[in-house]
Amino acid sequence: xxxxxxxxxxxxxxxxxxxxxxxxxxxxxxxxxxxxxxxxxxxxxxxxxxxxxxxxxxxxxxxxxxxxxxxxxxxxxxxxxxxxxxxxxxxxxxxxxxxxxxxxxxxxxxxxxxxxxxxxxxxxxxxxxxxxxxxxxxxxxxxxxxxxxxxxxxxxxxxxxxxxxxxxxxxxxxxxxxxxxxxxxxxxxxxxxxxxxxxxxxxxxxxxxxxxxxxxxxxxxxxxxxxxxxxxxxxxxxxxxxxxxxxxxxxxxxxxxxxxxxxxxxxxxxxxxxxx
Amino acid sequence: xxxxxxxxxxxxxxxxxxxxxxxxxxxxxxxxxxxxxxxxxxxxxxxxxxxxxxxxxxxxxxxxxxxxxxxxxxxxxxxxxxxxxxxxxxxxxxxxxxxxxxxxxxxxxxxxxxxxxxxxxxxxxxxxxxxxxxxxxxxxxxxxxxxxxxxxxxxxxxxxxxxxxxxxxxxxxxxxxxxxxxxxxxxxxxxxxxxxxxxxxxxxxxxxxxxxxxxxxxxxxxxxxxxxxxxxxxxxxxxxxxxxxxxxxxxxxxxxxxxxxxxxxxxxxxxxxxxxxxxxxxxxxxxxxxxxxxxxxxxxxxxxxxx
Numbered sequence: 001x002x003x004x005x006x007x008x009x010x011x012x013x014x015x016x017x018x019x020x021x022x023x024x025x026x027x028x029x030x031x032x033x034x035x036x037x038x039x040x041x042x043x044x045x046x047x048x049x050x051x052x053x054x055x056x057x058x059x060x061x062x063x064x065x066x067x068x069x070x071x072x073x074x075x076x077x078x079x080x081x082x083x084x085x086x087x088x089x090x091x092x093x094x095x096x097x098x099x100x101x102x103x104x105x106x107x108x109x110x111x112x113x114x115x116x117x118x119x120x121x122x123x124x125x126x127x128x129x130x131x132x133x134x135x136x137x138x139x140x141x142x143x144x145x146x147x148x149x150x151x152x153x154x155x156x157x158x159x160x161x162x163x164x165x166x167x168x169x170x171x172x173x174x175x176x177x178x179x180x181x182x183x184x185x186x187x188x189x190x191x192x193x194x195x196x197x198x199x200x201x202x203x204x205x206x207x208x209x210x211x212x213x214x215x216x217x218x219x220x221x222x223x224x225x226x227x228x229x230x231x232x233x234x235x236x237x238x239x240x241x242x243x244x245x246x247x248x249x250x251x252x253x254x255x256x257x258x259x260x261x262x263x264x265x266x267x268x269x270x271x272x273x274x275x276x
Numbered sequence: 277x278x279x280x281x282x283x284x285x286x287x288x289x290x291x292x293x294x295x296x297x298x299x300x301x302x303x304x305x306x307x308x309x310x311x312x313x314x315x316x317x318x319x320x321x322x323x324x325x326x327x328x329x330x331x332x333x334x335x336x337x338x339x340x341x342x343x344x345x346x347x348x349x350x351x352x353x354x355x356x357x358x359x360x361x362x363x364x365x366x367x368x369x370x371x372x373x374x375x376x377x378x379x380x381x382x383x384x385x386x387x388x389x390x391x392x393x394x395x396x397x398x399x400x401x402x403x404x405x406x407x408x409x410x411x412x413x414x415x416x417x418x419x420x421x422x423x424x425x426x427x428x429x430x431x432x433x434x435x436x437x438x439x440x441x442x443x444x445x446x447x448x449x450x451x452x453x454x455x456x457x458x459x460x461x462x463x464x465x466x467x468x469x470x471x472x473x474x475x476x477x478x479x480x481x482x483x484x485x486x487x488x489x490x491x492x493x494x495x496x497x498x499x500x501x502x503x504x505x506x507x508x509x510x511x512x513x514x515x516x517x518x519x520x521x522x523x524x525x526x527x528x529x530x531x532x533x534x535x536x537x538x539x540x541x542x543x544x545x546x547x548x549x550x551x552x553x554x555x556x557x558x559x560x561x562x563x564x565x566x567x568x569x570x571x572x573x574x575x576x577x578x579x580x581x582x583x
Binding site: 074076105111112118122130186 | 473
């Protein structure tokens with residue numbers, strides 16, 4: 001199977017200052033990454049690069065390890081307690097698996113959106129401010145908070161719907177609104193990367209479209225890695241596409257190219273729906 | 277439809293049908309008996325005590341006077357204040373000890389301990405809940421009593437402090453178990469979401485888990501309070517059993533329950549003393565009933581809020 005990764009499409013010139021500082025414009029760089037759940041090896045020598053400011057989608061059949069890979073990048077996988085890894089994951093040039101790395105700053109730098117919208121059982125307001133308050137050590141003033149809330153909710157196109165009921169419970173919102181809120185609450189702490197684990201799979205087609213448009217809008221400001229089961233979604237809402245199978249990366253290419261001229265037979269089979 | 281099919285939907289009496297009916301009847305009797313017994317107990321206690329409360333007992337005197345002299349001739353006195361104060365002070369002290377203790381253990385078991393440690397602790401806590409109350413009374417009499425005399429240099433060790441500690445230790449296991457259930461009922465997705473936003477374990481617990489489990493935790497505390505009110509033997513043995521409004525933890529006291537247990541055997545059935553003790557029983561019954569009801573309502577409300 002594929003050692004390392006396929007050559008990347010040429011990076012775009014318009015990089016952010018951070019990108020200019022590092023030699024390549026990779027927001028996330030994974031090398032020789034293996035992961036075991038207990039005795040079961042879920043990832044084999046995975047190597048990927050996620051280009052800065054782009055949407056990269058991870059596709060592959062159920063159980064191929066795409067969610068596992070995603071959940072390794074903010075190390076939320078380690079909650080399970082029986083996870084073991086080898087290899088490297090670099091976030092903007094820094095190895096996040098190094099012994100001294102603290103999880104708190106890592107998770108502020110890497111925001112995550114889950115498959116099922118999971119707003120906390122607090123008010124809309126407190127949800128948006130949750131991470132922000134943690135990052136400020138609890139010292140925030142009211143005016144500042146108002147501004148943060150409005151900005152975050154406007155960015156996810158939710159402000160108009162909820163501005164009059166910021167104090168009501170976030171769990172009472174519709175699923176679409178909840179998922180947008182779950183994206184909005186990440187924005188005030190300005191993460192470098194957004195990880196999304198099938199963010200639309202619990203939503204109806206209309207809501208899916210709205211959230212996809214939102215993801216597309218956030219592209220550029222954020223580097224986004226999105227796991228999806230939905231081939232059409234990967235095709236219309238990502239710049240680059242990574243195909244995984246049985247814990248290994250098979251192909252990594254520009255989305256347009258992968259869907260038109262896949263390099264591997266397995267990719268072609270999967271894309272055309274012959275398995276998975 | 278063709279003719280031979282016409283009896284397909286008819287009810288047929290076969291073995292499965294008969295067993296179903298038998299099982300239903302047994303389960304119904306089992307379920308209904310709980311209600312019947314509770315009502316029967318209430319009716320019995322009320323029958324012995326209610327008439328006395330309304331006809332002979334001076335309620336004003338009962339709630340304001342500490343003079344409990346039920347056997348005094350010619351005119352017995354039924355002042356319940358000292359007994360109420362005794363029960364309240366012992367229970368209050370017990371809760372001061374049991375609430376932080378049991379919540380701490382519940383948080384440790386529910387949020388920090390994993391694998392074998394967690395299972396072992398849970399079994400130990402449940403084992404602790406199974407210790408008979410008279411054994412706790414022994415501990416109060418033979419271990420805590422001399423210990424309190426030594427440590428605090430007081431003449432008597434059978435005091436509110438002694439009974440409070442014993443009762444606190446007795447109530448803690450059941451409170452821990454209920455509190456841990458409340459924590460376990462908080463969906464893990466909440467913790468995951470908060471951790472993914474960079475919250476530390478303690479921040480997750482304080483800002484997300486405890487608020488969402490709050491109603492269950494309050495219910496746990498209320499059940500502990502109910503346990504404290506109702507406990508008899510250990511309190512009787514450890515509190516000193518003297519009629520007295522305690523002003524410090526080193527005073528002896530007497531609880532409502534202990535009074536009933538100690539005196540009922542010496543009274544003539546149907547006498548005023550006998551009926552006065554049943555009045556105490558009604559008071560206890562009402563208080564524990566209200567506390568349990570409150571706990572139940574809170575647990576249900578907590579469950580429906582989450583769904």
